[in-house]
Amino acid sequence: MLGIDDPYIWIAYILCFISAIGCMIYGAIKWNDGLDDEDVE
Amino acid sequence: MSVSTPVLGIAVLIYMMVICYIGWIGYKRTKSTDDYMLAGRKVNPFVLAFSYGATFISTAAIIGFGGYAGAFGMGVLWLVFLNIFVGIFIAFVFFGSRTRTMGMNLNAVTFPELLGRRFQSRFIQGFSGGLIAIFMPLYAGSVLIGGARFIETALGIEYNVAVLILAIIVAAYVITGGLIAIMYTDALQGALMFIGMSILLVITYINLGGITAAHQALTNMDPLVPENLAAIGHTGWTSMPAFGSDTWWILVSTIILGVGIGVLAQPQLAVRFMTVRSNRSLKRAVFSGGPFIFMMAGVAYIVGALSNVYFLNTRGMISLEAAGGNIDRIIPEYINSAMPDFFVVFFMLTLLAAAMSTLSSQFHTMGTSFGHDLYREYIKRGKIGKTINITKAAIAVTIVASVTLAYVLPPGIIARATAVFFGLCAAAFLPMYTGALFWKRMTREGAIASLLVGSFSSLFWLMFVNGRTATDIGISKMLFGTNTILTGTWTVVDPIIVATPLAIIVAIVVSLMTKPTPKEHLDLCFKK
Numbered sequence: 001m002l003g004i005d006d007p008y009i010w011i012a013y014i015l016c017f018i019s020a021i022g023c024m025i026y027g028a029i030k031w032n033d034g035l036d037d038e039d040v041e
Numbered sequence: 042m043s044v045s046t047p048v049l050g051i052a053v054l055i056y057m058m059v060i061c062y063i064g065w066i067g068y069k070r071t072k073s074t075d076d077y078m079l080a081g082r083k084v085n086p087f088v089l090a091f092s093y094g095a096t097f098i099s100t101a102a103i104i105g106f107g108g109y110a111g112a113f114g115m116g117v118l119w120l121v122f123l124n125i126f127v128g129i130f131i132a133f134v135f136f137g138s139r140t141r142t143m144g145m146n147l148n149a150v151t152f153p154e155l156l157g158r159r160f161q162s163r164f165i166q167g168f169s170g171g172l173i174a175i176f177m178p179l180y181a182g183s184v185l186i187g188g189a190r191f192i193e194t195a196l197g198i199e200y201n202v203a204v205l206i207l208a209i210i211v212a213a214y215v216i217t218g219g220l221i222a223i224m225y226t227d228a229l230q231g232a233l234m235f236i237g238m239s240i241l242l243v244i245t246y247i248n249l250g251g252i253t254a255a256h257q258a259l260t261n262m263d264p265l266v267p268e269n270l271a272a273i274g275h276t277g278w279t280s281m282p283a284f285g286s287d288t289w290w291i292l293v294s295t296i297i298l299g300v301g302i303g304v305l306a307q308p309q310l311a312v313r314f315m316t317v318r319s320n321r322s323l324k325r326a327v328f329s330g331g332p333f334i335f336m337m338a339g340v341a342y343i344v345g346a347l348s349n350v351y352f353l354n355t356r357g358m359i360s361l362e363a364a365g366g367n368i369d370r371i372i373p374e375y376i377n378s379a380m381p382d383f384f385v386v387f388f389m390l391t392l393l394a395a396a397m398s399t400l401s402s403q404f405h406t407m408g409t410s411f412g413h414d415l416y417r418e419y420i421k422r423g424k425i426g427k428t429i430n431i432t433k434a435a436i437a438v439t440i441v442a443s444v445t446l447a448y449v450l451p452p453g454i455i456a457r458a459t460a461v462f463f464g465l466c467a468a469a470f471l472p473m474y475t476g477a478l479f480w481k482r483m484t485r486e487g488a489i490a491s492l493l494v495g496s497f498s499s500l501f502w503l504m505f506v507n508g509r510t511a512t513d514i515g516i517s518k519m520l521f522g523t524n525t526i527l528t529g530t531w532t533v534v535d536p537i538i539v540a541t542p543l544a545i546i547v548a549i550v551v552s553l554m555t556k557p558t559p560k561e562h563l564d565l566c567f568k569k
Contacts, residue, residue, distance in 0.1 A: 003260055004256050006279060009280060012118040013115065019126045023130055023332065027327040027328020027329070
């Protein structure tokens with residue numbers, strides 16, 4: 001996989017991408033989640 | 042150095058002027074204690090994410106751990122995954138929102154104060170503040186050394202002078218502008234780092250013929266692992282070290298778990314959760330925080346490992362050999378040899394930004410811990426002067442301590458300082474901090490017991506069992522005539538494996554044996 005034979009390494013490599021993209025998806029979905037009294041400008 | 046000093050000098054000068062300007066804006070905007078300690082509790086989510094990331098990732102993380110990947114390979118990518126998943130996602134979504142809400146409810150302005158007020162104990166606040174004030178200068182000293190070495194090699198300024206210049210510039214905007222100045226300069230420094238590391242990744246993969254081709258070439262280098270490294274478990278740059286070997290233990294216990302989990306209880310990072318106006322801001326910060334950490338740590342480790350392919354193709358040797366056997370020289374050597382000149386200048390700025398962003402937060406956290414938590418709130422029982430003034434004086438004192446350490450400590454101790462501090466925080470603070478946020482049954486006595494057991498067992502392990510630190514510190518040798526009192530695998534096991542579980546058990550047992558916290562106080566702490 002991706003030129004890496006050891007699954008423990010390519011899994012880590014892919015998890016890095018997945019977790020970074022996952023953070024972006026989570027942030028985007030929750031962008032307007034919840035209201036806060038102070039959240040006005 | 043392939044780039045002319047004047048070009049780099051001008052770039053550094055412009056960069057410093059912008060930093061000073063932001064520092065001045067921070068100074069103008071600082072009016073209250075909340076402004077100075079918590080940037081007014083209304084920081085923008087992008088600024089929070091970049092500031093958190095830039096503080097977290099120091100020059101040591103890029104050069105030191107990137108070099109480690111160059112020597113030992115891609116196993117360290119597990120740390121990147123934990124940094125993103127635990128250090129960003131778990132931290133912001135679960136710890137962050139509760140920390141922010143509880144901090145507001147209890148009107149806490151520092152991490153030790155949050156813990157102290159949650160458990161109604163000035164001792165917890167004072168002891169935690171003291172622990173940070175004593176041990177963080179070691180960590181700050183090591184970052185200072187990294188930054189000063191950069192100025193020394195890049196600009197040809199004498200090392201001792203470089204330490205002073207760097208400390209004075211950072212001190213100026215930290216002392217005058219407080220956390221507002223720190224977080225906004227961090228965000229700018231973070232943006233510089235983001236661009237620098239992105240270019241580094243793209244050029245590296247292009248030069249080596251693409252992602253799969255580059256990795257395959259690295260995998261093909263397995264037979265080139267030096268015999269002395271193979272003997273301690275090194276199996277190649279795209280495979281994990283042999284299970285249970287010394288290299289495996291150091292990778293998994295100290296680097297992956299110690300730094301990967303330890304990040305949750307870092308005072309200078311946890312305090313940032315209290316700087317935003319709403320829990321929505323924390324969730325928005327996850328959006329940019331995840332990719333930011335990936336582009337910092339992920340890129341440094343991938344590029345560090347792949348530098349082996351570059352050096353094999355161009356010089357017929359592995360990275361460690363090309364760097365003269367010094368792990369810390371791998372990344373600089375690679376940048377200087379493989380990257381275009383314009384990028385070398387830019388990368389130098391990236392490294393300076395990485396050092397300054399970490400340093401500024403360390404100075405601020407040491408000062409608030411020493412001045413506000415230990416001196417004003419614990420020793421003087423909150424009955425003296427104004428927090429801002431005392432904190433400013435304390436920041437100055439701790440900076441002097443860090444600078445002194447940067448001059449006097451031998452390189453051996455300094456190199457271990459980051460791991461030592463992370464490990465200590467994981468044992469001393471993590472069980473107590475987690476209990477404070479998630480377990481209402483945790484009592485003051487349970488928290489104090491956990492704090493003391495975590496701190497002292499961790500320090501004991503560092504001084505008497507862990508081979509690297511115990512040998513450097515030398516107390517074990519002095520008392521018992523032997524570098525470590527245990528032998529074999531124990532000496533490569535990080536304190537986090539022993540001290541943190543011990544502190545967790547003590548926290549649970551003592552809490553269940555003592556009287557629960559009054560309901561009124563819990564209601565105040567956990568009020569939505």
